[in-house]
Amino acid sequence: KAGVTQTPRYLIKTRGQQVTLSCSPISGHRSVSWYQQTPGQGLQFLFEYFSETQRNKGNFPGRFSGRQFSNSRSEMNVSTLELGDSALYLCASSLSGPPGYNEQFFGPGTRLTVL
Amino acid sequence: KNEVEQSPQNLTAQEGEFITINCSYSVGISALHWLQQHPGGGIVSLFMLSSGKKKHGRLIATINIQEKHSSLHITASHPRDSAVYICAVPTGNQFYFGTGTSLTVIP
Numbered sequence: 001k002a003g004v005t006q007t008p009r010y011l012i013k014t015r016g017q018q019v020t021l022s023c024s025p026i027s028g029h030r031s032v033s034w035y036q037q038t039p040g041q042g043l044q045f046l047f048e049y050f051s052e053t054q055r056n057k058g059n060f061p062g063r064f065s066g067r068q069f070s071n072s073r074s075e076m077n078v079s080t081l082e083l084g085d086s087a088l089y090l091c092a093s094s095l096s097g098p099p100g101y102n103e104q105f106f107g108p109g110t111r112l113t114v115l
Numbered sequence: 116k117n118e119v120e121q122s123p124q125n126l127t128a129q130e131g132e133f134i135t136i137n138c139s140y141s142v143g144i145s146a147l148h149w150l151q152q153h154p155g156g157g158i159v160s161l162f163m164l165s166s167g168k169k170k171h172g173r174l175i176a177t178i179n180i181q182e183k184h185s186s187l188h189i190t191a192s193h194p195r196d197s198a199v200y201i202c203a204v205p206t207g208n209q210f211y212f213g214t215g216t217s218l219t220v221i222p
Contacts, residue, residue, distance in 0.1 A: 033210070037156075043201065043212035056208035088156050100205020101146060106158040 004093050004107035012113045014021065017055045018079040019109045025072050025093030032074040033099040034066060036045045037088040037109075046089075049074050056098055062101075078112075118142050119204055121213035128220050134189040136216045141183065144205035148203040149176050149187050152215070158201075161187070211212045 005024045013019050025032050033056075034046040043060040049068035064074040072093075078085055087110050092104040120139045126135050138147070149161040162169050162176040164185075169176050173192075178185040189196055199215040 002220075042214045043203070046138040058209065067172075090158060091155070092158075098205060100148060100210040102155060102205065103160050103163050104148070104162065106150075111155040111156070 004091060004105050006089075006107040006110050009108065010111050010113075012115060013077060013081050014115050015081055015083060017081050018077065018093055019112060021091075021112075022077045023074045023076070023087055023091035023093075023107055025074070025091075026105055026106060028095065029093035029105070030072055030096055030097070031094045031102070031103065032068060032072060033092050033094075034074070034076050035092070036083075036089060036092045037058070038086070043090075046076070046098060050096065081114045081115050085112065087112060116213040117214075118206075119202060121200075121202055121216050122146045123216060124214065126216055126218045128192050128218070129195060130222050131219055132220075133193050134196075134220075135194050135217065136200050136202075136218070138185045138187070139183060140202075140204045140211070142183075142198055142204060142206040142211065143207050144204045146205060147178055148184050148199040148205075149183075150203060152199040152201060154198075156206075161200075189218075191215040193216075194220045194222050196220050 030049045033048040037043045039099045048056040052068045090109045092106045094102040107110045146165045149205045172205040173190045199213045202213045
């Protein structure tokens with residue numbers, strides 16, 4: 001079974017631009033969660049989607065948004081990029097349930113650099 | 116205030132040593148996760164446990180729900196165990212992570 005895939009793996013943007021990241025979960029997994037990892041803040045939960053609906057959300061501004069498609073693939077969008085948005089963005093999938101209540105399978109991440 | 120605290124932050128061990136990483140949390144939980152992150156970023160889920168002890172190969176994870184504390188033990192450590200180990204707890208609709216323990220095992 002293929003693992004979680006994320007595209008692109010690396011991305012360089014400038015302040016003020018917007019970016020869209022993509023995540024394809026393991027086949028059969030319906031829950032997709034997104035996380036931001038920075039050296040200063042560590043791993044932080046962004047949001048979780050299940051059956052095309054945002055089910056849980058972390059403490060991030062509205063510039064961070066996402067969506068999930070009927071095939072469970074998910075996209076994350078960050079608008080009006082700031083320097084502090086430079087981070088590794090990870091997605092994880094699980095069969096069902098809120099993030100953390102089932103085993104999570106992580107993708108390799110997208111490293112975003114904002115200049 | 117951090118919901119999840121890990122110690123130590125950094126750990127260097129000789130190959131073969133027994134290693135313990137600790138995690139304390141302040142929120143009510145039904146499960147706790149131990150994750151492993153190798154250089155390059157990839158994260159692997161090691162354990163998800165809600166009580167007692169779990170063992171997988173040379174890795175052992177324990178949790179004491181009453182004391183809000185968990186430990187990850189590595190027996191007979193090996194250089195390939197060098198990684199960052201992160202504990203994480205789901206609570207309500209949030210998922211909190213520790214800052215991680217960076218482990219280096221020297222041959």
